[in-house]
Amino acid sequence: MSRIKMRVQTVNMEYRSRNRIHPQKFALWVACASITMMFAAFTSSYLVRRAAGNWLEFPLPTVFYFSTAAIVLSSVTLHLSYRFFKSGAWQSYRIFLLAAFVLGLAFLALQYQGWVALQQMGVTINTNPSGSFVYVISGVHAAHILGGVTALGVALLHAFVLPFKATSARKLRFELTLTYWHFVDVLWIYLFFFLLLQP
Amino acid sequence: MATMTTTTNLPATQHDEEVLIEQLGYDDHFHEHHHGDKYKSNFITTYIFSQDHKMIAKQFLITGMFWAIMGSLMSLVFRLQLGFPQESLTWLKPFLGKWIVVQNGVGSLSPEFYYALVTIHGTVLVFFVLTAGLSGTFSNLLIPLQVGARDMASPFLNMLSYWFFFLAGVVMFLSLFLSTGPFSGGWTAYPPLSILPQASTGSGAGMTLWAISLVLFVVSVLLGGINYITTVLNLRTKGMTMWRLPLTIWAFFITAIIGLLSFPVLVSAFLLVIFDRTFGTSFFLSEIFIGGQALEHVGGSPVLYQHLFWFLGHPEVYIIILPAMGLVSEVLSVHSRKPIFGYKAMVFSMLAIAFLSFIVWAHHMFMSGVNPFISNFFVIFTLIIAVPSAVKVFNWISTLYRGNIRFNAASLFAIGFVSLFISGGLTGIFLGNSAIDIQLHDTYFVVAHFHIVMGVAAFFGMFAGIYHWFPKMYGRFMNETMGKIHFWGTLIGAYAIFWPMHYTGMAGVPRRYYAFDTFETFRHFTELNQFITVAAIVTFTFQLVFVINFFYSIWNGKKLTVKNPWGASTLEWTTPIHTGHGNWEGKIPAVQRWPYDYGKNGREFIPQYEPLGQGERDGGH
Numbered sequence: 001m002s003r004i005k006m007r008v009q010t011v012n013m014e015y016r017s018r019n020r021i022h023p024q025k026f027a028l029w030v031a032c033a034s035i036t037m038m039f040a041a042f043t044s045s046y047l048v049r050r051a052a053g054n055w056l057e058f059p060l061p062t063v064f065y066f067s068t069a070a071i072v073l074s075s076v077t078l079h080l081s082y083r084f085f086k087s088g089a090w091q092s093y094r095i096f097l098l099a100a101f102v103l104g105l106a107f108l109a110l111q112y113q114g115w116v117a118l119q120q121m122g123v124t125i126n127t128n129p130s131g132s133f134v135y136v137i138s139g140v141h142a143a144h145i146l147g148g149v150t151a152l153g154v155a156l157l158h159a160f161v162l163p164f165k166a167t168s169a170r171k172l173r174f175e176l177t178l179t180y181w182h183f184v185d186v187l188w189i190y191l192f193f194f195l196l197l198q199p
Numbered sequence: 200m201a202t203m204t205t206t207t208n209l210p211a212t213q214h215d216e217e218v219l220i221e222q223l224g225y226d227d228h229f230h231e232h233h234h235g236d237k238y239k240s241n242f243i244t245t246y247i248f249s250q251d252h253k254m255i256a257k258q259f260l261i262t263g264m265f266w267a268i269m270g271s272l273m274s275l276v277f278r279l280q281l282g283f284p285q286e287s288l289t290w291l292k293p294f295l296g297k298w299i300v301v302q303n304g305v306g307s308l309s310p311e312f313y314y315a316l317v318t319i320h321g322t323v324l325v326f327f328v329l330t331a332g333l334s335g336t337f338s339n340l341l342i343p344l345q346v347g348a349r350d351m352a353s354p355f356l357n358m359l360s361y362w363f364f365f366l367a368g369v370v371m372f373l374s375l376f377l378s379t380g381p382f383s384g385g386w387t388a389y390p391p392l393s394i395l396p397q398a399s400t401g402s403g404a405g406m407t408l409w410a411i412s413l414v415l416f417v418v419s420v421l422l423g424g425i426n427y428i429t430t431v432l433n434l435r436t437k438g439m440t441m442w443r444l445p446l447t448i449w450a451f452f453i454t455a456i457i458g459l460l461s462f463p464v465l466v467s468a469f470l471l472v473i474f475d476r477t478f479g480t481s482f483f484l485s486e487i488f489i490g491g492q493a494l495e496h497v498g499g500s501p502v503l504y505q506h507l508f509w510f511l512g513h514p515e516v517y518i519i520i521l522p523a524m525g526l527v528s529e530v531l532s533v534h535s536r537k538p539i540f541g542y543k544a545m546v547f548s549m550l551a552i553a554f555l556s557f558i559v560w561a562h563h564m565f566m567s568g569v570n571p572f573i574s575n576f577f578v579i580f581t582l583i584i585a586v587p588s589a590v591k592v593f594n595w596i597s598t599l600y601r602g603n604i605r606f607n608a609a610s611l612f613a614i615g616f617v618s619l620f621i622s623g624g625l626t627g628i629f630l631g632n633s634a635i636d637i638q639l640h641d642t643y644f645v646v647a648h649f650h651i652v653m654g655v656a657a658f659f660g661m662f663a664g665i666y667h668w669f670p671k672m673y674g675r676f677m678n679e680t681m682g683k684i685h686f687w688g689t690l691i692g693a694y695a696i697f698w699p700m701h702y703t704g705m706a707g708v709p710r711r712y713y714a715f716d717t718f719e720t721f722r723h724f725t726e727l728n729q730f731i732t733v734a735a736i737v738t739f740t741f742q743l744v745f746v747i748n749f750f751y752s753i754w755n756g757k758k759l760t761v762k763n764p765w766g767a768s769t770l771e772w773t774t775p776i777h778t779g780h781g782n783w784e785g786k787i788p789a790v791q792r793w794p795y796d797y798g799k800n801g802r803e804f805i806p807q808y809e810p811l812g813q814g815e816r817d818g819g820h
Contacts, residue, residue, distance in 0.1 A: 021433070023352040023353075023429050023430075023433040023434065024352070024353065026352075026429050026432065026433055027352055027353060027356075027425045027426070027428075027429040030424075030425045030428050030429060030459060031421070031425055033459065033460070034421055034424075034425070034459045034460070034462075034463050035463065037459075037460050037461070037463040037464055038463035038464065038466055038467050039467075040464075041463065041464040041467035041468070041507055041510070042467050045467070045471070045482070045503055045506075045507060048500070048503055048506065049482065049499075049500055049503055052498075052500050052503075053498075054497065054498035055498075125474075125478050125479070125480060126478060126479040126480045126481065126495070128481075128497075128498070129480065129481055129482055129498060129499060132474065132478075132480040132481070132482060133482075136470065136471065136474055136480075140470065
């Protein structure tokens with residue numbers, strides 16, 4: 001009897017400990033892995049195509065440095081906002097969330113400026129594959145940022161419309177947004193250094 | 200508890216089952232929170248926009264069947280043209296309209312539409328039938344039921360997954376009615392045929408719709424895959440360790456991981472194709488002259504597309520075959536009343552296949568100008584895949600060996616799968632050699648190889664699964680006699696179609712040709728070609744037996760009277776005969792042992808929810 005009971009108890013413990021991560025968070029990580037593969041394909045195509053020759057060399061416009069700074073700052077402010085959310089500092093949470101949202105929009109605007117700068121340099125979308133890759137990679141990344149900005153917009157709506165209450169559902173939603181936003185931020189840092197250094 | 204140890208030596212009864220699940224099961228307070236059916240629903244949410252994984256599985260299956268019939272009919276039309284070019288196809292004019300060209304009273308299929316049919320046949324069968332129809336159906340049906348979950352991690356995403364697939368199908372279907380015809384550049388969509396609208400009739404609007412359809416399809420696969428992985432890792436019931444998962448679940452899990460890592464690469468390739476088509480970039484187009492006019496495209500590399508495509512394309516064949524392998528493992532074990540031989544070896548071989556599938560893609564490109572020294576690398580890893588594959592075949596045969604085999608439709612199809620997998624796998628060893636590939640590439644040898652090993656074999660796995668789990672899906676049995684007629688007709692028919700193709704292929708007959716009448720050297724294959732066409736028509740007729748059986752049995756099949764008709768030990772057979780949304784009425788059964796305790800302790804089978812007896816060892820470990 002005791003043997004089976006012990007077995008049941010250990011199984012019960014195993015079962016609880018296995019569910020440390022929320023299924024939706026886990027699903028988001030899996031989705032991030034999938035997005036990573038997509039960009040891995042772009043950047044490895046870049047390398048293969050560059051090795052084939054007929055490759056226009058040009059410097060990356062300076063505005064991309066500013067956009068990178070914007071997205072990093074946005075990640076930092078969002079993280080602070082999350083800290084304040086957890087500690088119950090309602091006002092700071094809202095302000096930093098708004099800052100993250102605005103910086104996210106600024107990133108998109110700066111990326112657009114980057115494309116304009118490329119055009120002015122004479123690197124249009126179909127001048128040479130080296131330029132086309134920059135447009136495609138930053139463009140597809142911007143599409144993913146757009147998704148993140150939308151999530152931030154929803155979070156902002158929650159912050160300013162709903163009464164402040166750190167329920168577990170809202171915490172989960174915030175954490176999902178936070179993870180995704182950090183992910184697209186790190187993704188851009190990788191892409192930026194990749195395009196900058198042209199390894 | 201003393202009674203518990205004594206019951207271990209008796210066959211489990213309905214009563215024991217209820218007592219054990221009640222005593223040891225996992226109470227998630229499901230029915231306290233949601234009085235009765237949590238998902239109390241109307242007609243639309245039950246049958247159309249359903250979030251119940253079992254209904255979504257049926258939706259995938261029936262949509263898959265629709266596409267299987269469409270795809271097969273297409274192949275019959277082009278087989279008729281290939282086998283009997285002199286015969287008039289005018290009788291097809293009511294269906295195909297202007298694509299039947301009548302000259303001197305003899306109607307023949309127009310070459311453009313021939314290529315379109317070949318292309319759509321390939322696309323539809325690879326993606327819609329053998330990916331969505333196979334892994335979509337059974338991952339959805341079996342993952343929650345066999346791991347002991349109420350539903351998928353996200354039932355909503357799961358529903359979206361089906362509807363994206365449905366939309367992909369609608370777009371593909373519409374492309375069939377374009378005045379310029381559907382895409383006709385082959386299912387691989389190599390540039391320049393897929394990029395330059397002027398390259399062929401189907402390269403314009405046909406290709407646009409094809410690309411939209413495939414992108415929608417990839418979204419469906421990714422949404423599904425995220426759900427499958429999360430459900431397997433996070434929603435297993437109490438006691439369901441990874442080493443207690445049925446091999447079906449291992450197969451779906453590994454399949455989903457492969458899909459999630461490889462399909463995004465295909466999206467990248469398609470995006471670059473779309474940029475080349477619409478924005479004039481030159482990722483995949485090198486200098487091209489059309490009608491003496493130089494195009495603006497400069498410096499692209501069509502081989503780059505092939506790399507990206509086959510980085511998905513090769514894992515894709517394992518996305519197709521692994522679920523079939525999982526289904527076959529389960530069906531063989533249940534119906535030979537023996538534990539699966541080498542459970543862990545089965546899992547590790549699947550993991551090995553999954554890993555290797557990512558580093559062999561260039562064996563599709565030996566003749567594309569890939570550096571022969573790089574080919575060496577791909578040859579070696581390709582041939583190494585024979586090792587885990589042989590392990591699996593050995594284990595299936597060992598499972599059958601001295602088993603108390605029930606020869607019903609499900610197990611026959613599973614055994615047929617093993618036969619086809621061996622026949623098709625052996626020719627893979629030929630093709631994996633870059634030197635032999637010089638002769639065999641792009642011939643009917645290739646067609647024979649992949650149709651047997653991943654086409655027909657995967658279909659056999661699917662049929663085994665359908666005959667086996669039909670009672671779980673609809674609470675009725677399919678007709679056994681019709682099932683056996685279906686099996687023998689399909690087995691003999693499939694070999695009759697594809698076996699001769701090996702010979703024509705070795706003689707160098709190229710695939711994808713519209714006609715061979717200008718080649719004197721291929722003339723002596725005319726009768727063989729006709730034989731293949733006749734065999735294809737006959738085999739298709741046998742599939743109609745299956746379709747009739749399937750739909751007839753949904754409403755009129757023999758009713759299920761017990762929960763567990765096959766005497767299987769896995770959890771899906773502990774749910775009520777007509778399983779509601781949420782799967783178990785009370786607690787979720789807790790798992791106490793591995794899923795393959797057949798013929799143990801003098802009992803025919805011991806279900807997974809039954810605790811281990813005194814001193815009994817768990818099988819999987």
